[in-house]
Amino acid sequence: MTPPPRHSAAQLRIDPIDCRAHGLCAELFPEVIDLDEWGYPLLTHPDIPPGLLIRAKEAATACPTLALRLTH
Amino acid sequence: MFGLPAIAQDMTAIAQGAARPADAQRLRRRLGVIPGRGACAHPDGATGLVASALHVFARDLDAHLAGDPCPAAAAPTPLPLPAPTHHTRGWQ
Numbered sequence: 738m739t740p741p742p743r744h745s746a747a748q749l750r751i752d753p754i755d756c757r758a759h760g761l762c763a764e765l766f767p768e769v770i771d772l773d774e775w776g777y778p779l780l781t782h783p784d785i786p787p788g789l790l791i792r793a794k795e796a797a798t799a800c801p802t803l804a805l806r807l808t809h
Numbered sequence: 810m811f812g813l814p815a816i817a818q819d820m821t822a823i824a825q826g827a828a829r830p831a832d833a834q835r836l837r838r839r840l841g842v843i844p845g846r847g848a849c850a851h852p853d854g855a856t857g858l859v860a861s862a863l864h865v866f867a868r869d870l871d872a873h874l875a876g877d878p879c880p881a882a883a884a885p886t887p888l889p890l891p892a893p894t895h896h897t898r899g900w901q
Contacts, residue, residue, distance in 0.1 A: 754848045773842050775811035 746784040755804035766796035826878030
């Protein structure tokens with residue numbers, strides 16, 4: 738039996754406790770992050786393709802409350 | 810704490826016969842974006858309750874959206890909420 742392919746895509750996550758709806762993430766990374774009507778982020782595609790990794794890192798670094806995190 | 814107060818206001822307007830079909834559509838949209846995004850499971854439970862009520866009481870919902878208020882909407886609440894204190898102000 739062949740093992741299932743390892744899922745190695747990087748993922749963006751939002752800590753709902755830390756997030757204060759600054760909205761920087763959606764401005765920096767609109768391909769993946771949308772805002773709801775109250776200004777809180779909605780991840781449209783949490784799995785980040787390799788080509789967008791740098792953008793995802795930049796958005797995570799720019800989050801004023803460090804609520805946006807990139808995990809592998 | 811923005812989504813649940815908005816949903817509570819929507820439900821109040823529906824019960825009072827003050828909401829219209831477009832308001833119910835907005836409510837359903839709101840119910841779709843809240844689950845899984847709170848700091849705990851309270852929003853999931855509250856939105857689940859409202860979604861269930863819209864489904865089970867669909868006939869009443871139609872009547873309310875046509876301007877017919879719930880007879881109980883004008884009655885005093887059986888469990889009145891305490892007035893906000895300095896501890897609760899800001900997050901309620």
